[in-house]
Amino acid sequence: MFESAEIEHHIDRATYKAEVPALRTALLQAQYALLQQAQRALVVLINGVDGAGRSETVNTLNAWLDPRHIRTEAFDVMTEEDYRRPEMWRYWQVLPPKGQMAILFGSWYTDPIVSRVYGRDDADRFARRLERIRHFERMLVAEGVVLVKFWFHLPKKAARARLKALAADPRTAWRIGPREKAHLKRYDDFIVASDEALRKTSQPEAPWHVIDGRDEAYRNLAAGRYLLSMLQSAVQSPPPAAAATPVAAAEPAPPLDGKTLLQALDYGQRVSRERYERLLERWQGRLNALSRDARMRERSLVVVFEGMDAAGKGSTIRRLVAAWDARYYRVVPIAAPNENERAQPYLWRFWRYIPAHGRAVVFDRSWYGRVLVERVEGFCSLADWMRAYDEINAYEEQLTEAGVIVAKFWLAITPDEQLRRFRERETTPYKQHKITPEDWRNREKWPQYERAVQDMVDRTSTRVAPWHVVASDDKLWMRVQVLKTLCRYVQRQLDRRD
Amino acid sequence: MFESAEIEHHIDRATYKAEVPALRTALLQAQYALLQQAQRALVVLINGVDGAGRSETVNTLNAWLDPRHIRTEAFDVMTEEDYRRPEMWRYWQVLPPKGQMAILFGSWYTDPIVSRVYGRDDADRFARRLERIRHFERMLVAEGVVLVKFWFHLPKKAARARLKALAADPRTAWRIGPREKAHLKRYDDFIVASDEALRKTSQPEAPWHVIDGRDEAYRNLAAGRYLLSMLQSAVQSPPPAAAATPVAAAEPAPPLDGKTLLQALDYGQRVSRERYERLLERWQGRLNALSRDARMRERSLVVVFEGMDAAGKGSTIRRLVAAWDARYYRVVPIAAPNENERAQPYLWRFWRYIPAHGRAVVFDRSWYGRVLVERVEGFCSLADWMRAYDEINAYEEQLTEAGVIVAKFWLAITPDEQLRRFRERETTPYKQHKITPEDWRNREKWPQYERAVQDMVDRTSTRVAPWHVVASDDKLWMRVQVLKTLCRYVQRQLDRRD
Numbered sequence: 001m002f003e004s005a006e007i008e009h010h011i012d013r014a015t016y017k018a019e020v021p022a023l024r025t026a027l028l029q030a031q032y033a034l035l036q037q038a039q040r041a042l043v044v045l046i047n048g049v050d051g052a053g054r055s056e057t058v059n060t061l062n063a064w065l066d067p068r069h070i071r072t073e074a075f076d077v078m079t080e081e082d083y084r085r086p087e088m089w090r091y092w093q094v095l096p097p098k099g100q101m102a103i104l105f106g107s108w109y110t111d112p113i114v115s116r117v118y119g120r121d122d123a124d125r126f127a128r129r130l131e132r133i134r135h136f137e138r139m140l141v142a143e144g145v146v147l148v149k150f151w152f153h154l155p156k157k158a159a160r161a162r163l164k165a166l167a168a169d170p171r172t173a174w175r176i177g178p179r180e181k182a183h184l185k186r187y188d189d190f191i192v193a194s195d196e197a198l199r200k201t202s203q204p205e206a207p208w209h210v211i212d213g214r215d216e217a218y219r220n221l222a223a224g225r226y227l228l229s230m231l232q233s234a235v236q237s238p239p240p241a242a243a244a245t246p247v248a249a250a251e252p253a254p255p256l257d258g259k260t261l262l263q264a265l266d267y268g269q270r271v272s273r274e275r276y277e278r279l280l281e282r283w284q285g286r287l288n289a290l291s292r293d294a295r296m297r298e299r300s301l302v303v304v305f306e307g308m309d310a311a312g313k314g315s316t317i318r319r320l321v322a323a324w325d326a327r328y329y330r331v332v333p334i335a336a337p338n339e340n341e342r343a344q345p346y347l348w349r350f351w352r353y354i355p356a357h358g359r360a361v362v363f364d365r366s367w368y369g370r371v372l373v374e375r376v377e378g379f380c381s382l383a384d385w386m387r388a389y390d391e392i393n394a395y396e397e398q399l400t401e402a403g404v405i406v407a408k409f410w411l412a413i414t415p416d417e418q419l420r421r422f423r424e425r426e427t428t429p430y431k432q433h434k435i436t437p438e439d440w441r442n443r444e445k446w447p448q449y450e451r452a453v454q455d456m457v458d459r460t461s462t463r464v465a466p467w468h469v470v471a472s473d474d475k476l477w478m479r480v481q482v483l484k485t486l487c488r489y490v491q492r493q494l495d496r497r498d
Numbered sequence: 499m500f501e502s503a504e505i506e507h508h509i510d511r512a513t514y515k516a517e518v519p520a521l522r523t524a525l526l527q528a529q530y531a532l533l534q535q536a537q538r539a540l541v542v543l544i545n546g547v548d549g550a551g552r553s554e555t556v557n558t559l560n561a562w563l564d565p566r567h568i569r570t571e572a573f574d575v576m577t578e579e580d581y582r583r584p585e586m587w588r589y590w591q592v593l594p595p596k597g598q599m600a601i602l603f604g605s606w607y608t609d610p611i612v613s614r615v616y617g618r619d620d621a622d623r624f625a626r627r628l629e630r631i632r633h634f635e636r637m638l639v640a641e642g643v644v645l646v647k648f649w650f651h652l653p654k655k656a657a658r659a660r661l662k663a664l665a666a667d668p669r670t671a672w673r674i675g676p677r678e679k680a681h682l683k684r685y686d687d688f689i690v691a692s693d694e695a696l697r698k699t700s701q702p703e704a705p706w707h708v709i710d711g712r713d714e715a716y717r718n719l720a721a722g723r724y725l726l727s728m729l730q731s732a733v734q735s736p737p738p739a740a741a742a743t744p745v746a747a748a749e750p751a752p753p754l755d756g757k758t759l760l761q762a763l764d765y766g767q768r769v770s771r772e773r774y775e776r777l778l779e780r781w782q783g784r785l786n787a788l789s790r791d792a793r794m795r796e797r798s799l800v801v802v803f804e805g806m807d808a809a810g811k812g813s814t815i816r817r818l819v820a821a822w823d824a825r826y827y828r829v830v831p832i833a834a835p836n837e838n839e840r841a842q843p844y845l846w847r848f849w850r851y852i853p854a855h856g857r858a859v860v861f862d863r864s865w866y867g868r869v870l871v872e873r874v875e876g877f878c879s880l881a882d883w884m885r886a887y888d889e890i891n892a893y894e895e896q897l898t899e900a901g902v903i904v905a906k907f908w909l910a911i912t913p914d915e916q917l918r919r920f921r922e923r924e925t926t927p928y929k930q931h932k933i934t935p936e937d938w939r940n941r942e943k944w945p946q947y948e949r950a951v952q953d954m955v956d957r958t959s960t961r962v963a964p965w966h967v968v969a970s971d972d973k974l975w976m977r978v979q980v981l982k983t984l985c986r987y988v989q990r991q992l993d994r995r996d
Binding site for chain 2: 001002003004007009010011124125127128131192195196199200202203204207209210218221222225226229252253255256257259260261264383386387389390393454457458459461462463464467
């Protein structure tokens with residue numbers, strides 16, 4: 001992968017001086033066009049061999065572009081603190097909104113490569129982490145992010161000479177510590193691991209650009225020119241939604257005999273008020289004990305509630321969190337995305353709320369909006385919600401692998417019961433704020449929602465994060481059921497990891 | 499993943515009888531439209547739980563469609579014979595050409611799932627095999643193949659009852675052996691592994707369709723209807739070449755200072771005729787010994803020659819194979835694809851020649867035509883050759899993992915030397931057949947080819963299958979160099995595996 005960067009490249013001073021002004025002007029123009037269009041974000045990854053000029057390139061690019069619209073972040077190998085959340089969490093935090101840029105010095109490649117070189121990860125784990133990166137980058141590109149992946153290379157001899165020179169110069173000696181020296185000793189191992197990383201992640205949507213790092217003028221000009229071409233192509237490309245899937249109608253077929261999951265539920269189950277009070281207290285007690293279980297310090301909890309309007313999500317969440325210390329949990333209600341959120345990949349706003357170990361988050365509606373309301377209302381394209389199942393499964397797998405327990409509830413009511421509750425809301429003064437014309441409009445789309453729920457459960461109820469579908473016509477029975485199911489599910493997940 | 503197939507579905511006899519005739523007519527019409535267009539192939543995968551009606555469905559589909567345009571194949575777990583070639587080889591053999599269909603009873607999912615259930619593969623290896631399948635299916639779809647992936651499900655109770663019924667009936671008792679009984683005992687493990695397989699391979703381009711297998715009428719109608727919708731969408735979709743990449747110009751940038759890999763070579767190396775004869779004999783002897791090395795019985799050898807016109811590929815191959823027993827090797831010259839080959843994914847015609855263990859194949863030009871002549875001449879789109887690097891790397895990785903040694907040579911000559919050889923061909927009577935107007939036309943595109951070679955080496959020279967670029971202005975020196983390099987490379991690969 002590094003063949004042409006092994007040839008020594010060079011640009012003479014005069015050429016460099018002559019070329020830079022025009023390049024800078026063009027870069028700024030392209031950056032502003034990106035900003036004005038606000039249709040795509042651009043992320044620059046700066047990776048490569050120690051001493052190959054990565055840090056200098058970051059500074060140069062920030063000098064040539066307008067740094068007010070660039071977020072520059074450095075990433076190193078993961079620390080203990082980083083391990084309290086899923087690996088990709090920290091990268092989600094720095095994704096630029098549409099129109100903006102980010103320059104990442106070190107990236108999601110750094111830790112996998114270093115961990116492989118130092119033997120912390122075996123070949124299989126390394127391959128899996130690279131596969132996760134492929135998946136992540138494909139998702140970013142599908143969401144309209146342009147990836148510019150730089151790899152700055154130095155041949156072995158040059159790497160050794162460069163380290164010596166840096167160590168000898170009092171102005172730069174601080175940059176060479178025991179770590180840099182250890183890295184150099186493993187130069188060959190680094191090349192083997194990097195070769196595999198670059199090979200497996202050079203997708204057509206996100207290719208690598210390898211640059212010989214020896215000559216500063218060559219390096220800067222090569223990086224600047226490539227970045228310019230990617231910026232210009234980002235500005236000229238059609239908006240991401242216009243990209244089509246290879247085969248049109250992969251939309252899931254409706255059940256042939258009309259029998260859906262929701263219709264097959266038993267909605268007749270009831271519990272008396274008296275028994276409810278007793279059971280509620282029991283399961284709340286159990287839930288409280290679980291939140292203080294020592295093993296929960298290494299785990300976190302995400303509870304998702306979805307359901308038709310008036311299914312009882314809000315009141316159930318209130319009973320649930322009543323079991324917990326206020327410092328332990330957070331309730332996140334999800335409405336239509338705001339402007340900031342629309343400028344990001346759709347999973348972005350959910351990544352933000354992922355709890356650290358020892359904490360819980362309850363979502364009142366969630367990322368499943370993509371395959372429910374956005375699908376039914378046509379807020380996103382068929383291709384978008386079809387790929388969302390896959391992306392959601394990958395997302396939840398990442399959460400669970402990082403120790404998050406993901407419990408998902410669909411509160412299922414019948415159309416008749418919904419009608420009864422709507423009417424009650426209209427006639428009860430303190431409930432009138434809870435019913436809007438939109439609720440009535442959604443109700444008319446009941447069959448479409450029912451199909452969407454069916455497809456959602458079929459495609460995202462997995463061993464890793466199963467759906468719990470609970471009949472909710474009787475609110476009391478449903479609440480007990482939810483608390484009991486949650487307790488048992490959390491218990492099972494804790495036991496499994498031991 | 500199996501939620502809605504756990505609900506018992508049913509179609510009554512009268513409805514079935516009323517619906518089937520129209521469905522059959524529509525299926526045949528769609529099949530013939532596919533055939534006439536000859537733009538896409540369609541592959542049906544039949545997978546699922548034992549006794550869920552997979553075999554019956556294969557028969558029904560063959561009865562409803564015109565079986566003359568369908569290739570039906572059954573695949574079971576891999577046998578020792580299968581392990582003599584890369585895993586995916588046997589599936590490449592049965593891919594239907596454009597316009598045709600294939601029905602695969604059992605598929606590339608069967609062996610990974612069974613191997614996982616019986617503990618032959620650990621979790622990491624299972625995940626890697628699923629990832630390979632994702633990659634394979636994405637490639638198929640990009641090449642215009644439509645995938646119809648059926649999973650026939652039976653709940654545990656129904657699976658047990660069905661097995662009992664089959665065993666009790668003398669007409670079907672033969673279908674239930676110790677294997678089927680062992681599978682049933684591991685029903686839960688099968689569901690866990692299948693859940694992971696379906697979840698990780700439900701890509702938007704190739705979704706799974708899960709069908710409740712209990713009721714024959716429901717099963718047939720559900721499968722037939724879904725197949726019909728996919729056939730119709732295959733016919734209505736635009737040809738695959740029209741599908742665009744999300745971001746336009748990801749084309750690799752040319753080297754900034756104009757210094758290419760090929761120009762950096764030392765073309766001045768020479769060897770005397772006398773020394774050449776001696777060295778040739780030595781390395782041919784070495785190559786012969788290697789072909790008879792006991793370890794080669796578990797390995798196979800693929801040698802690839804690429805180079806500009808008149809670089810000396812043919813004459814070098816003759817010297818190379820002179821070292822071998824005629825039963826050991828095969829030389830495969832690659833020209834422009836014929837009609838049959840154009841009706842298949844571009845890697846198809848190369849998969850066909852992959853040698854079994856203990857054999858060698860020498861390619862005179864190869865799959866690299868995709869990123870050389872097809873790129874330069876515009877025979878395929880930018881998106882096509884850009885994704886080819888990734889597909890070729892995955893292909894070669896599969897070969898090497900299956901024990902194939904892949905040695906790739908680029909024979910590099912200078913433009914001056916090519917001109918000298920062209921002139922010599924024109925003036926030497928017995929060489930005149932070797933020079934055509936096309937050779938002169940290609941020569942005019944030298945700079946484009948040089949860029950294509952540079953990108954090819956940068957993107958496909960990997961630890962798994964590196965490129966050997968050999969200066970070839972002196973034919974004698976080059977031949978010795980090729981034989982020596984090949985011997986040493988094969989030797990290293992044999993030693994590495996021990």
